[in-house]
Amino acid sequence: MTNIPQLLRADAVDTWTETADVVVIGYGIAGACAALEARQAGADVLVLERASGGGGASALSAGIFYLGGGTAVQNAVGYTDTPDDMFNFLMASTGAPDALLVRRFCDEAAGHFDWLEAQGVPFERTYYKDKAVIAPTSDCLASTGNEKVWPYYLFAAPVPRGHKVAKVGDGGGALATNALIARCAEAGVRVMVDTRVDALVCDAAERICGVRARQTTGEITVRARRGVVLAAGGFGMNGEYMREWCPNFPTTGVNPIGIPHNDGAALELGLSAGAAVQAMSGTIATASFYPPAQLIKGILVNNRGERFVAEDSYHGRTAEYIAEQPDTVAYLVLDSATFAYPENQRAAHRLVDGFETVAEMEAALSLPEGSLRKTLADYNAAAARREDPLLHKHPDWLQPLDKPPYAAFEVGYNNSMYHYLTLGGIQTNSNAEVLDRHGRAIPGFYAAGACVSSIPQDGKGYASGLSLGPGSYYGRVAGLNAARDAAND
Ligand SMILES: Cc1cc2nc3c(=O)[nH]c(=O)nc-3n(C[C@H](O)[C@H](O)[C@H](O)COP(=O)(O)OP(=O)(O)OC[C@H]3O[C@@H](n4cnc5c(N)ncnc54)[C@H](O)[C@@H]3O)c2cc1C
Incomplete structure (x- = not known):
């Protein structure tokens, strides 16, 4: 009290x-x-x-x-x-x-x-x-x-x-x-x-x-x-x-x-x-998972394999959306064309691993079967048209994530440090x-x-x-x- x-x-x-x-x-x-x-x-x-x-x-x-x-x-x-x-x-x-x-x-x-x-x-x-x-x-x-x-x-x-x-x-x-x-x-x-x-x-x-x-x-x-x-x-x-x-x-x-x-x-x-x-x-x-700015071209998914916030949002906005996800879990998903390590050491974002296929990543992250594959397929199809009908990420940050190998970083509260x-x-x-x-x-x-x-x-x-x-x-x-x-x- x-x-x-x-x-x-x-x-x-x-x-x-x-x-x-x-x-x-x-x-x-x-x-x-x-x-x-x-x-x-x-x-x-x-x-x-x-x-x-x-x-x-x-x-x-x-x-x-x-x-x-x-x-x-x-x-x-x-x-x-x-x-x-x-x-x-x-x-x-x-x-x-x-x-x-x-x-x-x-x-x-x-x-x-x-x-x-x-x-x-x-x-x-x-x-x-x-x-x-x-x-x-x-x-x-x-x-x-x-x-x-x-x-x-x-x-x-x-x-x-x-x-x-x-x-x-x-x-x-x-x-x-x-x-x-x-x-x-x-x-x-x-x-x-x-x-x-x-x-x-x-x-x-x-x-x-x-x-x-x-x-x-x-x-x-x-x-x-x-x-x-x-x-x-x-x-x-x-x-x-x-x-x-x-x-x-x-x-x-x-x-x-x-x-x-x-x-x-x-x-x-x-x-x-x-x-x-x-x-x-x-x-x-x-x-913040950025800089470097190229990471904004990745996607954020929760433990259902779904996107939930436009990745070009201000980092405080992203943080609050992540806090609302189940178990506050979130992953930053990248392909080889967008991959880089987050520069923000204080956030302690951990690289989960690299994966040859999206299916392997989905299994390793224990996401529901097919979820990440669907999320990425939908995202990539729209990104190729420089559109994001789901969350309206700005076209400047839209690029299909289709160049293996793929990688995921832990960015949720369960495995990072938020200030x-x-x-x-x-x-x-x-x-x-x-x-x-x-x-x-x-x-x-x-x-x-x-x-x-x-x-x-x-x-x-x-x-x-x-x-x-x-x-x-x-x-x-x-x-x-x-x-x-x-x-x-
Ligand atoms: C690392 C860091 C980076 C930040 N960067 C930014 C930024 O770039 N831009 C931005 O907008 N915000 C930023 N913030 C937030 C911002 O600094 C604070 O919100 C803001 O400084 C608060 O100012 P204030 O004067 O209200 O409080 P404070 O600066 O905390 O001052 C309050 C003072 O009151 C004193 N006090 C407390 N209780 C009593 C009492 N009972 N009697 C007498 N004195 C008392 C304290 O000792 C203190 O000196 C940052 C914060 C941190 C910690």
Whole structure:
């Protein structure tokens, strides 16, 4: 059961150890953006961070921000994007329930990119054209979602929107958080580290007006004159909460990514104030079988020998479909013309074997007799016409698999390693206000980042960058609105 702390009453607080206009809980990307925006709006800002320094999971990330609508990089490398196209794509693909929240993000995304750059987050004016999970170069723009995947290209012209921080390969997140934290320091944001917030405080009007926190030396209470911004991360590191909130998520072949403090502390605080939650079973898991891109020309089959997802889907979408297959078993089937070893070592996809005939492979994988032979015969006949009537894989990836020998890789959860993040969390609106179960904003209380359920609701609709993009943008919205919230002045 989720541990919900008691919501404290202000009249029970004897003395406030500290006071600030805006109190920010957590110093990852959402907290840093909230603090900076609130400070730039003139507020006295105090960040309370449980770790000994800022950064959070954001600093471990690849640094891909999903942004569009005509960013400086999209324009520089020759892609035309509009807020409308971005909105239409995100509404079609993510299942986001709050169109206003998506709309605001899309309308502001290009300007938000400029703001990030102005704070010192580095981006190149380059495009990485190959299919990769994280571009191995320092190139910025890449396709990181399902834009080119059926049926989504029918809703909006597919353009790349993943903007990676200028760092070769993985790990660009730290460049972003370092820049933002440095800018916070210059701007005069106050920070207390080794400070774990363990309760919220509300006044007689049910307004969130402060927090209680623990430090090594004891307990402190901090009054927030204007607002409290919750930005304390997700809950993927909490095994108990995973079982409670994501009961259908596979329990084998999975490993959470993030920092130990992504343990649901933010969720607990939100629930204590009566916040509504949303998309709680949503996760993004990944064990991509590509690169190399040629593997996308293979087919994925389950233990009935049937295809179940277009193989050119975003890897998080594929992962969620695999999780739904019987016993979470899946195989990547290739012929000699498409064969290569998956480059993603962390996914630990195992080569089953090579086979002279499809019938031998079918028997070795214990698939129902004739199943794989039929699946491949149907696939090959249509692929020869550059069609995929079953799952609509893009013609670029269609090629008959008819050159023996054949090979199969294990790509299911039963025999691979999937890394995951949670997507569910506290419900907020387009002002980053925390909503209660009746859809009303809880006064004085704002939230952003991985502790909220924002735009993507599950792995099928995720695109790389849909955590840092909306998390950083709505962090700013939360900070600004908290700074302007003068109710307690
Ligand atoms: C390896 C990896 C790669 C990723 N790559 C990408 C990517 O390229 N693009 C993308 O969009 N997403 C990516 N993600 C996901 C993304 O990094 C996170 O969703 C995002 O960083 C969350 O930001 P946040 O500010 O909400 O949380 P965090 O960055 O986790 O920050 C939360 C902070 O709150 C603190 N905290 C927790 N509890 C308390 C408390 N009670 N009191 C005070 N402080 C508290 C924590 O110590 C932490 O510093 C990646 C994640 C990982 C782990």
